[in-house]
Amino acid sequence: MPKDGGIGDSTKRREDIRFLTGKGRYTDDINLRGQAYAYFLRSEVANGRINGIDAKAALAMPGVLAVLTGADFAGMGGNPAGWLINSRNGEPMKEPKRPVLAHGKVRHVGDAYAVVIAETYQQARDAAAAVEADITELPAVVDMAQALADSTNLVHDEIGTNQCFDWGWIEDNRAAVEEAFKNAPHVTTLELTNNRLVPNAMEPRASLADYDAGTGDYKLYTTSQNPHLHRLLIAAFVMGMPENKLTVIAPDVGGGFGSKIYHYGEEAAVLHAAKVLNRPVKWVAERSESFLSDAHGRDHVTKIELATTKDGQFLALRSETMANVGAYLSNFSTATPTFLHGTLMAGPYKTPLVYVNVKTVFTNTAPVDAYRGAGRPEATFSIERIIDKCARELGLDQAEIRRKNLLTPDQFPYTTPVGLVYDTGNYQATLDKMTELADLAGFEARRAESAKRGKLRGLGLSTWIEACGIAPSNLVGVLGARVGLFDAATVRVNATGNISVMTGAHSHGQGHETVFAQIVAEQLGIPATSVEIVHGDTSKIPFGMGSYGSRSLAVAGSAMTKAVDKIIAKGKKIAAHMLEASEDDIEFKDGNFSVAGTDKAKSFGEIAFSAYVPHNYPLESLEPGLEETAFYDPGNFTYPAGAYACEVEVDPDTGKVEIAAFTCADDFGNVMNPMIVNGQVHGGVGQGIGQALLENTSYDENGQLLTGSFMDYAMPRADDVPFYKVDHSCNTPCTHNPLGVKGCGEAGAIGSPPAVVNAVIDALHRGGHTHVSHINMPVSPARVWAAINSK
């Protein structure tokens, strides 16, 4: 049993108290004396030439302080893509400049081209209506296939194509895979889309910029998952200032899901405006702006093929994907459809040959980037759907075809044909656990009961894997990453024994303030209440790459435990001095430093106090103070995996799908706080069900966003989902990080969509509609009804 508040305890979250009493401090809750307000003008057309912007009338309106346009930022740098991807022919990707504000051309509906600053938000908004923008609408590039086929109509004229890159992974596999397909006894083929989603964190993006004219220091409060990354991008790439002149603070952040990883133009715009006006400037997105300008997710069109023996042994898999990057390259947009997607196409299976081709396409739509799962949901959906189709073609049971092809525990470490090395796992164990928890044996009885009510019941499975704990810098550097993906922590023990931990991870719902304190408390044998976790402020924390890719514990948590190890080592030195013993003889256990084999001991508190009251320290060999910093770069990705089962009931008259049951058996390695881990899975599955059944981002042929609000973009609501059954007892601890953790933040969103769609197809087949082999997400009533009636 864990000690109270230590590792493995479902400690209630300390941050909840402020959130439940209205004392959270989100960016829009912060106000600075004399702040002005920004309102951005956004393109109403998907593609247009800016002929001129006349702000005279707006500038004359009450309270208006300034109107800035793209021209005011034309001298600044571009917001860069974080990964350089090379095409199959060795050419580097096309990388058009992404300016702070559109200049010369607008490239998607919602592309910001000017900003009005006024004394109040309403004045800024009112004045925006008086800005006269002369914009000539041009034909929009919306459909990816058309964008690739038509080289006369370009999103970016200067690059001469709408293709960003044409990537093959692994190109050396290509010939062998083709050969395997030629000779395969059975080939299953499926064309599918992975629907475009809007992340829709409940807190819209917001920024509050401040400038100190005396020192030349900038400060930005913003909705960020990674304030140091924002500082780097804004200072070094866009605004061209020393990093030490910019502080970025991400206070409480109301969800991210990837969309708040990236630097957006609004942030640099308000920083610049704060300097120009010498006043703080605040901007808060309206939800309509979020829909138009936050980085969207997914949006793949894929053809996937699986070659097998007649009894369902996988021989080879290949896929061709068009991935939309939208109008500009967002920071991770080139990594998401490649190294977070192509490298996962082996799944948890022993498929010997895999080849993946991805063409990324510029279109006149909002940028597309990583959204919860990021590339791995797209890979998992393709793999798990084609396995389902293959099993049907061969007359095999869905669980059996998976069991036959899953890697077995004796195969680890396992090098996949797409370049990853899985360190550990037990996919049979999670499949068995899911089979038991979901009561698959009882499915037939439940199906019969549903049938009595006129409903078609179906069962869908998904056995998934992801690579997270992003990422080993040496590996991603070879693959084109322009940043390192280590993390850092400082552990500061104060003289009175309480501890501040400055972590590079950022919590925007994950509960780090509670969980990280549990870990430090366990390591040091002190109460968790003595430990405070500090995050989200570049002026306080040493460095950090932030939270995404299920990396917080695996990377930043590892840095933190390394720093605590250093604290213990320093504590031993101090104890050796205080106890007049050899450092080698000092043992640390349960919060006490003792001399081995004696009853001589000093408590952690006594050591801490001594470190700051060093009256008789041998200063040549022992420094005062008790504070340590550690950087941690992972040796490998981590590989969480799991087995999911979804049961649906389909109403054949209306096509409506209801989730009757959803069961998850996951392997996250060691679990620090089971309550929080379960909550992460619930949330991921909720989003996955949203993608599978409800959510879709739709642009018309002119590039107008048809789903621009919560009134026409179907977010999952409480009555769209059931209680979920979740389990994470089948643990194979990660072999290469100190806590043995793998990460759990994205799992639910990765594993669930194919389970839902497989269940719907299963229901239709069991109901006699065997002509339906696939329905694209979202599997809406209209699509299901049309599929049923398409014979």
Add this chain to the structure above:
Amino acid sequence: MTKTSMTVNGKAVSAETEGRTLLSAYLREGLGLTGTHIGCDTSQCGACVVHVDGKAVKSCSVFAQDVEGADVTTIEGMANADGSLGTIQQAFQDHHGLQCGFCTPGMVMSSAALLAENPTPTEAEVRHYLEGNICRCTGYHNIVKAVMAASGQAVPAE
């Protein structure tokens, strides 16, 4: 600008408003009660739910001047007199019914209104009542659990 007065969390308050000032803006900007959150611009997300004369209301869909003199309760008024969490707030913490915390004030206010109307709702009734409150973090599992628990009913073990 007009001076608009009402009772908020038991205190008589007033602040300057325009005709178009929403109750949500009045609370956040006029009174500094930033616990009420704005998550959308179409009255869909429910992050801004408060109680006006005992009824759950999306404060982004009401003009402040239209509720002059009303008795308003916000998330800041939901704790016990001694500052400890109220029953529903405590159930949300106990059952991990919140993650990022942004939708939470609206969820708590809606849940309180539900339990005032229907002290022992079924699971289906809880889910239906909370349709107007969007959460992106929790998949609703632990929110529904928390509301059921706050009503004194059994909840699923996990």
